[in-house]
Amino acid sequence: MSRRHALLGLLVDRPASGYDLLKLFDTSLAHVWPATQSQLYGELNRLAEAGLVGVTAEGPRRRKEYTVTERGLRELREWLVAPAQRQPRRSELLLKVFFFDLATDEQARAVLAEREELATAYHGRLMELRTELESEDGPLTANGRIALEYGLRRTDMEREWARWAAGQLGEAPSTARRRRSAG
Amino acid sequence: MSRRHALLGLLVDRPASGYDLLKLFDTSLAHVWPATQSQLYGELNRLAEAGLVGVTAEGPRRRKEYTVTERGLRELREWLVAPAQRQPRRSELLLKVFFFDLATDEQARAVLAEREELATAYHGRLMELRTELESEDGPLTANGRIALEYGLRRTDMEREWARWAAGQLGEAPSTARRRRSAG
DNA sequence: GAGGCCATGTAACATGTTACATGATTGT
DNA sequence: ACAATCATGTAACATGTTACATGGCCTC
Numbered sequence: 001m002s003r004r005h006a007l008l009g010l011l012v013d014r015p016a017s018g019y020d021l022l023k024l025f026d027t028s029l030a031h032v033w034p035a036t037q038s039q040l041y042g043e044l045n046r047l048a049e050a051g052l053v054g055v056t057a058e059g060p061r062r063r064k065e066y067t068v069t070e071r072g073l074r075e076l077r078e079w080l081v082a083p084a085q086r087q088p089r090r091s092e093l094l095l096k097v098f099f100f101d102l103a104t105d106e107q108a109r110a111v112l113a114e115r116e117e118l119a120t121a122y123h124g125r126l127m128e129l130r131t132e133l134e135s136e137d138g139p140l141t142a143n144g145r146i147a148l149e150y151g152l153r154r155t156d157m158e159r160e161w162a163r164w165a166a167g168q169l170g171e172a173p174s175t176a177r178r179r180r181s182a183g
Numbered sequence: 184m185s186r187r188h189a190l191l192g193l194l195v196d197r198p199a200s201g202y203d204l205l206k207l208f209d210t211s212l213a214h215v216w217p218a219t220q221s222q223l224y225g226e227l228n229r230l231a232e233a234g235l236v237g238v239t240a241e242g243p244r245r246r247k248e249y250t251v252t253e254r255g256l257r258e259l260r261e262w263l264v265a266p267a268q269r270q271p272r273r274s275e276l277l278l279k280v281f282f283f284d285l286a287t288d289e290q291a292r293a294v295l296a297e298r299e300e301l302a303t304a305y306h307g308r309l310m311e312l313r314t315e316l317e318s319e320d321g322p323l324t325a326n327g328r329i330a331l332e333y334g335l336r337r338t339d340m341e342r343e344w345a346r347w348a349a350g351q352l353g354e355a356p357s358t359a360r361r362r363r364s365a366g
Numbered sequence: 367g368a369g370g371c372c373a374t375g376t377a378a379c380a381t382g383t384t385a386c387a388t389g390a391t392t393g394t
Numbered sequence: 395a396c397a398a399t400c401a402t403g404t405a406a407c408a409t410g411t412t413a414c415a416t417g418g419c420c421t422c
Contacts, residue, residue: 009282099192147277
C-alpha cells in the first residue's frame with residue numbers, strides 16, 4: 001500500500017485536489033507508481049477519514065483541496081525508513097524465455113528483438129525526460145534524477161541482455177539447445 | 184493472464200497433478216512467475232473446462248493428472264510469439280527515492296544500503312542456483328540459464344545503482360540537493 | 367448555448383493473497 | 395495409531411482496472 005504514501009508525498013510539496021494529484025501521477029509518478037482516477041479519489045477519502053490529510057480549502061466545482069496533517073507527515077516519514085518488503089517479481093518475458101524450446105529459434109529471436117526495441121525506445125524516452133529535467137530545478141527534481149538513472153540503467157541492461165540472449169540461441173544447437181520434442 | 188501459460192508450459196514437459204505443479208512453481212518458476220496453491224487449482228479447473236488440458240489419469244488421494252491437449256499447445260505457442268504488453272512498473276524503492284528530501288541523508292543512505300545488500304544477497308542466491316543448474320541437463324535448463332542471466336544482470340545493476348545513488352546524496356548539498364522545507 | 371475542461375464519485379469486473387477446511391495414503 | 399505428506403478445494407479479504415455517471419464552470 002505505497003499508493004497512499006505517494007499521495008502524501010506529493011501533498012507535502014503543496015496542497016492539491018484529487019484532480020491535481022491525478023495529473024501529477026500521470027506525469028511525475030507515471031514511471032514509478034501509476035494509479036488510476038478511481039484509486040486516487042477513494043484513497044483520498046480514506047486518508048482524510050484516517051486524519052492523515054485534511055480538506056483545507058474548497059473551490060469551484062466541488063473542488064476539495066487536501067493538505068497533509070502532522071500525523072500524515074509522521075506516517076510518511078515512518079514509511080520512508082521502513083525496511084523494504086520484497087515485491088513479487090513476475091516477468092512475462094522470462095516466462096516466455098523459459099518455454100523457448102516450444103518455438104523456433106526464429107520466433108524466439110523475434111521475441112528478444114522486440115524486447116530489445118522496447119527497451120531502447122523506453123531508454124530514449126527517459127533520456128528525453130532527463131533533458132527536460134535539466135532545465136527544471138525543484139526539490140523533487142534532484143531525487144527524480146536519481147530515480148531516472150535507475151530506469152536508464154535498467155533499460156540499458158535489458159537491451160544488452162536481449163542481444164546476448166539472442167546470441168545464445170543460435171549457439172551450439174547440438175549441445176546447449178535441444179528441441180523439447182526430442183527430449 | 185500468463186499464469187495459465189506457465190501451467191501449460193510445465194505440463195508440456197510432462198503430465199502432472201496440481202500438487203506437482205505447485206512444487207514446480209515453488210522451484211523452477213519461483214523467480215519468474217510465483218503463484219499460490221489456490222490460484223493453481225482454480226486455474227487447472229478452468230483450463231480443463233476450456234479444453235486446453237485434460238485429465239489423463241487419476242491416482243490415489245483424488246489425484247488428477249493433467250496433460251496438455253492439442254488446443255492447449257496451440258494456445259501456448261500463440262502466446263509465446265504474441266507481442267509483449269507492457270506491464271505496469273511499480274517500484275516502492277523509487278517512490279521512496281522520490282521523497283528522499285523528507286528524510287535525512289543518513290536515513291536515505293540507509294535505505295539505499297539496504298537495497299544494495301538485498302541485491303547482493305539475491306545475486307548470491309542466483310549464483311548458487313546457477314551452480315546447481317550446471318550439473319543438470321534438461322530442455323528447460325538451457326532456457327532457465329538465459330532467464331537466470333537476466334536476474335544476475337539485474338541484481339548487479341541494482342547493486343551498482345544503489346552505490347552510485349548513495350554517492351549522489353552527499354554530493355554538493357548546496358546545488359544538487361536542497362531540503363524541501365527550505366524550498 | 368455549446369463544447370471542453372474541471373472535478374468527483376460509483377459500479378462491475380478481474381486478479382491476487384491468506385486462511386480455512388477436508389480427507390486419503392504412506393511410512394514408522 | 396500417529397505423524398508426515400499428498401491432494402484438492404473454498405471463503406474472506408485486499409487490490410487493481412475499466413467503464414459509467416453526474417454536474418459545475420469557463421470561454422468562445
